[in-house]
Amino acid sequence: MIGSRIERARSAAGLSQRALAEMVSLSAMAISKYERDEVTPGSDVLLRLAKALGVRVEYFFRSEEVHLEHVEYRKRGDLKAPEKKKILAEVEDQLERWLTLEEFLPGDWSQKFDLPPELPQCIESLNDIEAVALTLRDAWKLGHNPIPDLIDTLEEHGIRVITVPGDEDELFDGLSATCCDGMPVVVVGSRWPGDRQRFTLAHELGHLVVHGRLSKNIDEEKAANRFAGAFLAPRDAIYKTLGRKRKLLELQELVLLKAEYGMSVQGLLYRAGDLEILSQGASRGMWTFLRNNNLYDKELGEPYPPEQTRLFKQRVYRAMAEELIGESKAAELLGIPLIELRQCRHMECPSHAADK
Ligand SMILES: [Zn+2]
Incomplete structure (x- = not known):
């Protein structure tokens, strides 16, 4: 049993058996035997392993084993297998701590994820998602203002949010999974800008909300994106600020909205297109402007601070x-x-x- 714990901590630290062996002055063979539970390490070796792996000795004796199901990485598929393993090990470790903690807590401290019964059974068009997002906001008593702390909001409603430092190349783009009796788990980078964290979280919430409700002609990815925009920046609030119909938007208007709603300027420009504030032509014109001025994938405006899990x-x-x-x-x-x-x-x- 200790063996699988050592292996998990080693994966989480991103170390090969050989690298770990060198750090604790043992042979790679010895590490391999520990991991297969063929040999049980003595307390002095455990201490050295714990130090090298950055865990406490108790970690090796923790019995909870979390098994994530339906693990899905967001779009950037080129994240390498060892990197994926490292991220998963970190996520599982954090979830295990939650499970360990919950053993000591009374039941009324926890909140189960539940969607309000008022949500429509069938969503016929992307435009319908505007009302769907408002229904959820109302059920969660969020009003129509910007959501100051999205991680906190999701955690309070039974979605487990985990933040991880991610990989060196920054290819990690978030993941969703379920664990422990179907509890939804969403993972985002702890160092990402806040607007990126928030859009990813709202997008994953979108999947949970629209899944199984979409009429056949709607793509779930598009629906989740639309939901994210509608949930973060409700239609009426955006109409109020930008107006119903515009020929052009000043980028500075979107920069100011970004600070308010924690959505990127690009995300808000999509939003203005979705809400038909800009005509298709005007919208295309603004995207062309961004591309021609090398602003297309730049962070525009002040960075929005990252959120924390608390x-x-x-x-x-x-x-x-x-x-x-x-x-x-x-x-x-x-x-x-x-x-x-x-x-x-x-x-x-x-x-x-x-x-x-
Ligand atoms: Zn998605």
């Missing part, structure tokens, strides 16, 4: 305050040394612990 950490501290778990369990779940946890409890967090 619910897990909040739950850990709450469980500790209510004496459902002790300090050392809390430290293990947060992945920080006990001494750091104690410092944090006294408002003396070392800065790197605060954003871990």
Whole structure:
């Protein structure tokens, strides 16, 4: 059992058996035997492995095993297999911590993902998705204003959001999966700009909402994109700001809207086309302008700050305050040394612990 844990931590660290062996002054053969549970490492070796792999020794003894189902990576298919494995291992580790934590929590702390019954059974056209997005916003009591913290909103409604640093080449483009009795899981990059995180999250929410409801002629990818736009920037709010019909939009108008709605300028330009604020011709003209001026895939306007996942950490501290778990369990779940946890409890967090 320890063997599969060692292998998982090694994958998560992106190390080959040989590389790990060198770090802990053992042979690759020894690592291989540990991973196949042919030999059980002694406590001194476990300590060295834990240090090299950046986990606590308890990690090797954790029993929860998360099995992700329906794993789907977003478009950039050229992410290499070892990179995918590394990301999956990181996701599984974070989900396992959640599962471990939940064993200690009363049931009413958790929220199950559920869609409101008012959603239409059949969506006939992409334009219908505008109303679908509003129905969900109303059911979730979000009003029609910008959503300040989308990660928090999704987490509060039973979608598990995981953020990972991603790969060096930045090919990782997000993934969705289900785990643990069908709970939806969405993974985004922790270092991505906020507008990219938010569109990906809203897009994946779109899949959950429209899946199985679309009439045959509608492409689900397009529907999920339309949903993302409609959910992040509701039609009426956009009409109010940009007007119903325009011949042209100033890019600065979209830059200002970006700061407000956390959607990229390009995303908002699509939105103006979808909502027919711009005619097809005017819309094409603006895209051509962007391409001709080398602005097409540039970040336009001030970067929108990335969002953080907070619910897990909040739950850990709450469980500790209510004496459902002790300090050392809390430290293990947060992945920080006990001494750091104690410092944090006294408002003396070392800065790197605060954003871990
Ligand atoms: Zn999709």
